[in-house]
Amino acid sequence: MKKILIIGAGGQIGSELTMRLRSVYGNENVVATDMRDCPMLAANGPFVQLNALDGEAYAEVVKKYKIDAIYNLVALLSAVGEANPQKAWQINMGALMNSLEIAREYNCALFTPSSIGAFGPNSPKVKTPQDTVMRPTTIYGVCKVTGELLGDYYHKRFGVDTRSVRFPGLISNVTLPGGGTTDYAVEIYYDAVKKGSYVCPIPSDVYMDMMYMPDALDACIQIMEADPSKLVHRNSFNVTSMSFTPEMLYAELRKAMPGFTMTYDVDPVKESIARSWPDSLDDTCAREEWGWKPKWDMKSMTEDMLRAVREKKE
Ligand code: AKB
Numbered sequence: 001m002k003k004i005l006i007i008g009a010g011g012q013i014g015s016e017l018t019m020r021l022r023s024v025y026g027n028e029n030v031v032a033t034d035m036r037d038c039p040m041l042a043a044n045g046p047f048v049q050l051n052a053l054d055g056e057a058y059a060e061v062v063k064k065y066k067i068d069a070i071y072n073l074v075a076l077l078s079a080v081g082e083a084n085p086q087k088a089w090q091i092n093m094g095a096l097m098n099s100l101e102i103a104r105e106y107n108c109a110l111f112t113p114s115s116i117g118a119f120g121p122n123s124p125k126v127k128t129p130q131d132t133v134m135r136p137t138t139i140y141g142v143c144k145v146t147g148e149l150l151g152d153y154y155h156k157r158f159g160v161d162t163r164s165v166r167f168p169g170l171i172s173n174v175t176l177p178g179g180g181t182t183d184y185a186v187e188i189y190y191d192a193v194k195k196g197s198y199v200c201p202i203p204s205d206v207y208m209d210m211m212y213m214p215d216a217l218d219a220c221i222q223i224m225e226a227d228p229s230k231l232v233h234r235n236s237f238n239v240t241s242m243s244f245t246p247e248m249l250y251a252e253l254r255k256a257m258p259g260f261t262m263t264y265d266v267d268p269v270k271e272s273i274a275r276s277w278p279d280s281l282d283d284t285c286a287r288e289e290w291g292w293k294p295k296w297d298m299k300s301m302t303e304d305m306l307r308a309v310r311e312k313k314e
Contacts, residue, residue, distance in 0.1 A: 001029050005067040005108075007052045007095060008074035009041055010034035013113070013216065015175040017071065018045070020217045031065045052095040055102070062106050069109040069224060072099040078117050078140040078273050080179025085139035092143040100154045100162070109161035111224050112151065114236035116168050116209050117181075118144035121276045128278035130238050130285040137276050151235035163223050164236030168209030168243075168281065170216050171301060173308035181273045185210055185249060189305045192253055192260050193313055201267035204247040207279035211241040212296035212304070219292060226290035233285055241294035242301075243280035252302045 002025055009018045009032035021030045022045050032041040033050035041047045048061050052074045062070070074095035081088035096112055103110040119128055120136040134145050144166075151162035169182025176190075177183045184202050191198040202208075211219075219239050244252075250262045286292035296304075 001026055002068045003066050004030045004069050004071065005062060005065065006030065006032050006071045006073060007050070007058070007099065008034060008072070009047075010036055010038040010175070011073055012170060012172055012175045012177040013213075013220075014071075014073045015040065016172060016213055017073070017217055017220055020221070021071075024221065031061065031067070033061060052098055053091070055098045058098050059102050059105070062102055062108065067106065067108055070099055070103055070111070071220065072096060072110060072112040075113075075143075076140070077178065077180035078115075078138050079181050079183075079267075079270050081140040081143075082138060082269055082273070088139045089143060092140070093146065096143075096147050096150065100150060100160065103160050103162070104154060104158045109163065109224060110151075111163050111220060112147055113220075114144045114148050114164050114166040115140070116166060116277050116281065117141040117273075118148060118166055118236070119278050123278060125279045127280055127282040128238065129282050130233060138273055148235040155234055161228070162235060163226070163231075164234070165219050165223055165239045165286065166236050166281070167216060167219075168211050168240050170211055170213055171305065172213035173305055173312070174213070181270045181277070182208055182210065184246060188249060188253065188262070189302075189309050192257055193306065193309045196257070196259060197261045197263070199263050199265045200246045200250075201265060201270050202246050202274050203266050203271055204264060205245050206271070206274045207243050207245050208274060208277060209240040209243045209281050210298075211239070211294065212301040215241050215294040215296050218295075219286075222290055222292065230289050232289055237286040237289070237292070238281040238283040239286050239292055239294075240281040240283050241296055242298050244298055249298065249302075252298050253306075256302065256306055
C-alpha cells in the first residue's frame with residue numbers, strides 16, 4: 001500500500017484530508033505532520049510535529065516512513081499574506097521548495113494546491129479558462145503562480161510527479177480557515193447558528209467560486225490517482241463546484257432560517273482581493289482529463305453545513 005505524508009495537516013484541508021486518506025489507504029499508511037501538536041490526528045495514525053521549513057527534519061520523516069506521495073498543504077492565505085508579504089513568501093515558498101527537492105531526491109509524487117488567487121484583474125472574469133493571463137496582485141497569488149511554474153519545471157526537468165488543482169474558497173465544518181478572502185462563506189454558517197446574524201466583510205455583489213470540503217477531498221485524491229498518460233495539464237487544474245455572491249448565500253440561508261439577518265462592514269483589503277479574482281472558473285479540462293465532477297451545490301451544502309454546525313453547538 002502507498003505511504004502518504006501530509007505537511008500542514010492541522011489546517012482546514014489537512015485535518016479532513018488526513019481522515020479521508022486514512023480511510024482509503026489505511027491509518028498506518030498516512031503520516032500527518034504539523035508545526036503544532038494535533039492530538040486529533042495523532043489519535044488514529046502516525047503523527048509527527050514538524051516544521052516544513054526545516055528541510056533536514058522533513059527529509060528524515062520521508063526516509064523513516066518510506067513515503068511515496070506528499071500532500072503539501074502549508075500556506076498563509078490571501079488576506080493574512082497581505083498583512084505580512086515577506087513572511088507569506090518565506091513560508092509558502094519555503095515549504096514548497098523543500099517539498100519539491102525532497103520529492104525529487106526520494107522519488108515521491110507531490111500534490112500542492114493552487115488557488116483562484118493565482119488569477120488577477122487581467123484574467124478573464126467569467127468562465128476563466130484553464131490557460132490564460134495570470135498576473136495576480138496578492139503575494140499569495142504570486143506564490144501560487146510561482147508554485148504552478150515550479151511544479152511544471154520539476155516535472156519536465158527532473159521527472160517529479162507533481163500534481164495540483166486551483167481550489168476555490170473551501171467551505172467546511174471541522175477546522176476553520178484562517179486569513180482567507182473567502183472565509184466569509186464559512187463564518188456565515190457559524191454566526192447564523194450562534195447569533196442569528198452575520199456582518200459580512202465582502203461586498204454583496206462580488207462573485208467568487210466555492211466548493212464544499214467533501215468535493216475538495218475527492219479532488220485531492222482523484223488528481224493524485226489520475227492516469228498520467230491522460231493528463232495534458234499538470235499544474236494546475238481549474239476546479240469548481242459553485243459560484244455565488246454574499247447576497248445569494250444569504251438568501252439561501254434565509255430559506256432555512258427566515259429570522260437570520262446579514263449586514264455589511266466591508267474590509268477594503270478583502271474587497272480589493274476578491275474583486276481581482278475570477279467570478280467563475282471553467283473547469284472543463286479537469287472534467288475531461290481526470291473525470292472531475294463535483295457532487296455538492298449551494299443548496300445541499302447549506303443544508304449539510306447547518307446540520308453539522310448545529311450539532312457542534314449542542
Ligand atoms: C483564500 O481566500 O485565500 C483561500 C483561497 C481562495 O485560496 N481560501
